[in-house]
Amino acid sequence: MKLHTIHILVENRAGVLSRISGLFSRRGFNIESLAVGTCEEAGMSRMTIVVLGDDAQIEQVKKQLNKLIDVIKVSDITDQSTxxxxxxxxxxxxxxxxxxxxxxxxxxxxxxxxxxxxxxxxxxxxxxxxxxxxxxxxxxxxxxxxxxxxxxxxxxxxxxxxxxxxx
Amino acid sequence: MKTGAKLLVESLQREGVETIFGYPGGAVLPIYDELYDAPIRHILVRHEQAAAHAADGYARASGRVGVCLATSGPGACNLVTGIATAYMDSVPLVAITGQVPTFMLGNDAFQESDITGITMPITKHNYLVKRAADLGQVVKDAFYIAGTGRPGPVLVDIPKDVMTTQLEAEPPIGRAKLRGYQPTYEGHALQIEKAVSLIGEAERPLLYVGGGVIASGASEDVRRLAELMLIPVATTLMGLGTVPCDHPLNLGMIGMHGTEAANYAVTECDLLIAVGVRFDDRVTGKIDAFAPNARIIHIDIDPAEIGKNKPVDIPIVGDAGKVLQSIIRRLIKKEGRETWLARVRHWKEEQTVRDGDDGLSPAYIIREMSDLLGDHGIVVSEVGQNQMWAAQHYCFRRPRTWISSGGLGTMGYGFPAAIGAHFARPDETVVDVAGDGSFQMNIQELGTVVQYKVPVKVVVLNNMYLGMVRQWQELFYDRRYSYTELPAVDFVGIARAYGVDGIRVEEREEVRPALEAAFTTDGPFVLDFRIEREANVFPMVPAGAAINEMIGRRQA
Structure with missing residues (x-):
């Protein structure tokens, strides 16, 4: 178990935050922190989520996030230079x-x-x-x-x- | 000038919608006014839950997107169980709901409910359409999302003022293009190569196939792979009909009430080829003891299903049919495999057991039904013992002829789903196998079958119990039948009151003539079979046990 930093690019639409937070709560993923705001790409927002989990859980987090229609891209940047x-x-x-x-x-x-x-x-x-x-x-x-x-x-x-x- | 409601109905026509199941109300009046003379058939159900289940049954029987319609508030909330049922079984569905006008949203207005909020966890996607100009594109996208990739339900919530807005010009509608939704259909070439070599090397391979194969239309590909490489096939509840029941390589259903052959084979196999399945707990039993000696190839269109419950060796994301075809192209026909096939054959021979006694056994009824319908039936089931008996004893030979709530296990599903299946496949005899508990959960749909002359046959396996719960109480709760006994109901009397014909059957000799009477009647029919009250579904794997630790034996 360790903290992972997940970067998500989402459609800037009503309800997108609740889709993502709802996904985390119903699948039992532990959010440590979440930050969201508009970004340089029109109609999109960037989200940074810190999640606690083992590799298999984080894999599920990423896959489940990717299934949301309003989610455009999911990246685990934990081990990258940031x-x-x-x-x-x-x-x-x-x-x-x-x-x-x-x-x-x-x-x-x-x-x-x-x-x-x-x-x-x-x-x-x-x-x-x-x-x-x-x-x-x-x-x-x-x-x-x-x-x-x-x-x-x-x-x-x-x-x-x-x-x-x-x- | 045209209204949002008109644009909606035209958009539905553009998607090829012919039939809608729905129930009117205040917030959808503008849509109903458009439907009044639109070339779309609307089936008025007796409860919105039935509209969702009927649209689901329509989708499963046809492979097309089913559509249901309900008003705001209670109407929308009544769709919820039906939407959740479709979500769990990956059924393409578009649910349209009315909503209070935009200026009242969030004010606890009359018949307001936050249906997009409520259905977020049970839809593939949903929309609250706040501008009439968006309606056309939303409908386009909704059908695209529902019917492609891993199918699922999409809800479109439309405030009443959006329906009545007059649009000056019709906004152009592009083809559905969603930057966050791009399903993968072709399997990864390298993974396919690896799968091919594992299949070539395997000594005791087993195919484990499910609903994804039916959804993909890949049944024929499964059969070809099985025959080419001499691989026995176990199907999940959702996969029944993929391979004909009497095919020599078919082992039948795998899982809690599966066959000995399927459950033993998965325990002993050295290669498990899982296609369009999700390693559900009702299939695997204790997950660590599932396929303990096997390497696993998992083919599924949803990447999130791969490795979710069980680690796999070769994950392949893609459409079941396309991936299987790529694999088959690279394989060379297998000869022999005598030892493994003989072992599997031995289990198949051993598993057929004691002859049913003279009583009215459910197994006997289902087998007679199977015999009479041959290749001309669609069997829909409720949930519980009736469902398992139908799954175990009916001989399914074609895909999309078995329609059942697998994932959610929704009692009350079968009867309305059977109505939907009839509208999708009017050429088939549609039978709802029911229990007395389940039938009473949506029995009001007798009104619908009378109104539209829907020739659905309801086979009630009536034991005056909530049978599956009673069975668990008998086996695991010391026969303490806590609130599972139901008083006798005269189902024939109820049917007649609605104007539906029916027969009560109490003797074994009456079974076949009664079924014949039902199947030769043009209209709907209710058969009330008073079965042995404490008949059980066997074999059974107790919850939490390994899949080969089966108790009880199947009735002949």
């Missing part, structure tokens, strides 16, 4: 003084931006791979995380290679 990012917003308890200075120092090290400052809290914005965000979350926990929200992972193949609609 860049991948997640974005997180973290609201941390940070009273003015030493605490706030400590939070800001950690933010600096992680190249996180402070995008909101309140009387008793600050909000950090950070991008990076999952491990980086996990590490930042762990460090900030001692100060008290009030709210934490993160997107799913998005990924692209490095260099010239790409995932295009032409099969």
């Amino acid at each position: 860049v991948a990012r997640e974005l997180a917003l973290i609201k941390v308890a940070a009273e003015p003084g030493d605490t706030r200075a400590g939070v800001m120092q950690i933010a600096n090290i992680f190249r996180a931006k402070i995008i909101d400052v309140g009387a008793k809290t600050v909000i950090l914005e950070v991008t990076g791979d999952s491990e980086k965000i996990d590490a930042l979350e762990t460090l900030l926990r001692q100060y008290g995380i009030k709210e934490f929200v993160r997107t799913g992972k998005i990924a692209l193949l490095r260099g010239q290679k790409g995932i295009k609609s032409m099969k």
Whole structure:
């Protein structure tokens, strides 16, 4: 069992997200994260799904996704050379003084931006791979995380290679 | 100027639709108004579930796409069981539903249900058409998706205001071209080469064939491969009729209620050639013990079926007929194979067992029916013991003459499906083999057969039980018959009340004359056979056991 990153090119139509999420739930596949948005190809969206499973399960995931009429292309890019990012917003308890200075120092090290400052809290914005965000979350926990929200992972193949609609 | 409803009906005509099974209601009134004088025959059923099953039966008997029509809300929801039945058995179906007007969508309007949401997991694809201009292309694509690749049901949901929209100009309709849907028909050449050499080397090969062969029209190819290479053939429930029952290489049905010959052969074979099958649990029993000594070639048009339940050695994605033809072309006729064929023959001889006693045995009724109909019948079944007795004891010789709900196991399927089968093949005698439980699930369709003079014959194997459940209670629940006993019903009386003729049969000697009376009557007919109440379907592989661990023996 390991985490796989699946990249899907889909028709940008009403209901396509529910077709895909429904497929995952009824076939018992475990979604870790899912990110979707429009892309450079007209009428299409790109989706990045992180799934936990063994090789046979991932094979089924890919085949079942391919059966959906609105799915144009499915690629498992786990073992390929990719860049991948997640974005997180973290609201941390940070009273003015030493605490706030400590939070800001950690933010600096992680190249996180402070995008909101309140009387008793600050909000950090950070991008990076999952491990980086996990590490930042762990460090900030001692100060008290009030709210934490993160997107799913998005990924692209490095260099010239790409995932295009032409099969 | 033309309305969306008119465009819809014209699009259906363009697809060659001659018959629709449906039930009107508020949200489909504009479509019904168009159907009033359209050259399409509409069969009014008595419950929308029957419309879906009838369209399914029509599709299975003919190989064409079946069409059903229902109103929004309850009408659409009543189609659900029928759509799911078609989905599980890969039957090409287009279901058209009315919907509340677009401006009311999502407002819990009267008779609104989110039928595209509801049917997403049980359709190959579905559409909610929000613009009248899209209707023509959607219908084109829907029929294309339903009838090609691995066939399946497609639902088209049309809001009422889309039906009444006046279109200035008719938008052009291209041929169906979907960038996310391109089925593979030709098998991969290298894989075919590998299959050819495995078949050439095998000492104890077995063909395991199912519904995909019927759908592909590949029955003749299966028979040719079997005869060329001297390979015995086991068919699934869905594959009955692929090879004639009395063909020397036919082993009969494989699976939970399969024959000894088929189930033993799969256990001992060294090469399993699986064609148009999906290694369903009712076929394989304990999956690890299925074909334990065999290398496996799996030919299927749906790549997702290959390796889903059982790892295979040679996967071949493609149309069963095309792939088999490529394989056959490369093979050299096999001589001999005496040991394996003798072993298989021995099982076949051993499996026929004790003579049925003097009682009214279901096996006897089915065999008499088979004898009388010869090559002129289509047998449709309900689900349960009646289905298994029909599958075991009727001699199927041609594809598309056995119509049964295999995957979903839908009680109540048979009677409406038989009505659909009649409209597809009016030249054939269509018989619904039923149980008293199943028949009562869609018994209201007696109204339909009377209205349209549908000469379907209903053979009720009446044991006043939900027989298959009772059998499991007898065998595995210490004979505690919890809620499986049904009081006696006078089916002949019910039939007569609708205007259908019928006979009740209680003695063995009356069986043949009663069947003859039914088959020579022009109209519909109901035969109420009061069979031995606790007759069981044997042999049987208990759930979870290996496929060769069979209990009980088949009645003669």
